[in-house]
Amino acid sequence: MLIKSVRSTLPNLKRETFAGISGALLLLLCLSLQIDAQSAQPAANVSRETQTSKVNQSNSTKTVIAPTYLTLGKSVKGHDITAMIYGKGKKRVLVFGGIHGDEENTTVVARSLAVHLNTETLPQNLTVIIVPDVNPDGLLAQTRVNANGVDINRNFPSKTWRADYTEQRRFPGLKPSSEPETRAVLDLLERYPPHLVVTLHAAMGCVNWDGPQGAFAALILTSINNYPLCATLGYDTPGSLGLLTGVDKQIPTVTIELRAENASTLVEENLPALLSLLKQFAAK
Ligand SMILES: [Zn+2]
Numbered sequence: 001m002l003i004k005s006v007r008s009t010l011p012n013l014k015r016e017t018f019a020g021i022s023g024a025l026l027l028l029l030c031l032s033l034q035i036d037a038q039s040a041q042p043a044a045n046v047s048r049e050t051q052t053s054k055v056n057q058s059n060s061t062k063t064v065i066a067p068t069y070l071t072l073g074k075s076v077k078g079h080d081i082t083a084m085i086y087g088k089g090k091k092r093v094l095v096f097g098g099i100h101g102d103e104e105n106t107t108v109v110a111r112s113l114a115v116h117l118n119t120e121t122l123p124q125n126l127t128v129i130i131v132p133d134v135n136p137d138g139l140l141a142q143t144r145v146n147a148n149g150v151d152i153n154r155n156f157p158s159k160t161w162r163a164d165y166t167e168q169r170r171f172p173g174l175k176p177s178s179e180p181e182t183r184a185v186l187d188l189l190e191r192y193p194p195h196l197v198v199t200l201h202a203a204m205g206c207v208n209w210d211g212p213q214g215a216f217a218a219l220i221l222t223s224i225n226n227y228p229l230c231a232t233l234g235y236d237t238p239g240s241l242g243l244l245t246g247v248d249k250q251i252p253t254v255t256i257e258l259r260a261e262n263a264s265t266l267v268e269e270n271l272p273a274l275l276s277l278l279k280q281f282a283a284k
Pocket residue numbers: 099100103200201202
């Protein structure tokens with residue numbers, strides 16, 4: 001029932017009612033609409049790359065800072081995978097949500113950061129790039145894996161990638177980078193080499209890190225969201241984004257494993273944590 005309503009609703013955000021949708025998805029949809037309403041470039045008309053612009057709203061004192069939208073590629077089923085780029089600073093922070101489609105709260109938290117940045121000016125030395133929905137087919141189907149049944153977070157071409165797997169839901173694909181969703185992220189990493197990577201997952205309720213200074217970032221986050229640190233997740237993650245960027249590429253990488261909580265609580269505790277991380281990283 002839920003899957004059916006999500007499938008029918010997402011492509012028609014502005015026409016459909018929200019009846020029958022879970023709290024997390026409802027908040028996600030509201031945030032999507034907020035982004036559309038606030039930006040000068042509606043998501044429905046996303047071009048390959050558009051220019052950042054400022055829009056003065058006649059009835060409001062706030063200035064809306066529209067992000068630059070960048071279409072990274074398409075999912076297996078043809079849905080756009082889109083990045084929102086804020087700022088033009090030399091220090092680049094990449095934030096990824098929705099790598100696993102059944103962790104929709106990660107998309108909600110990533111979108112909440114985008115909504116916040118729509119009206120807040122970033123430190124001048126910072127660029128923040130948010131990909132809230134890496135695996136849109138998985139989100140629509142409420143599955144961890146993409147439409148080919150591949151776990152995107154086991155499909156990255158890290159040195160640890162391996163073909164064997166223990167559970168079907170962790171199927172790594174027949175070879176690394178076999179999936180369009182994986183290649184979309186890789187394309188972004190190449191075009192905008194990051195200095196800090198933030199990935200969002202659920203629902204272990206802790207903060208994990210990889211790479212140099214990853215622990216620094218993790219400590220900032222946990223000082224605000226009050227999650228415990230988790231140096232390991234208790235199982236191997238070959239072919240994960242964190243191992244590719246953090247270990248192989250030596251880019252500070254931090255993973256927030258959200259708690260099993262409702263979406264608004266997760267935004268309340270993690271949006272301030274993310275903003276604090278951005279501020280301290282800019283000042284570093
Ligand atoms: Zn996950």
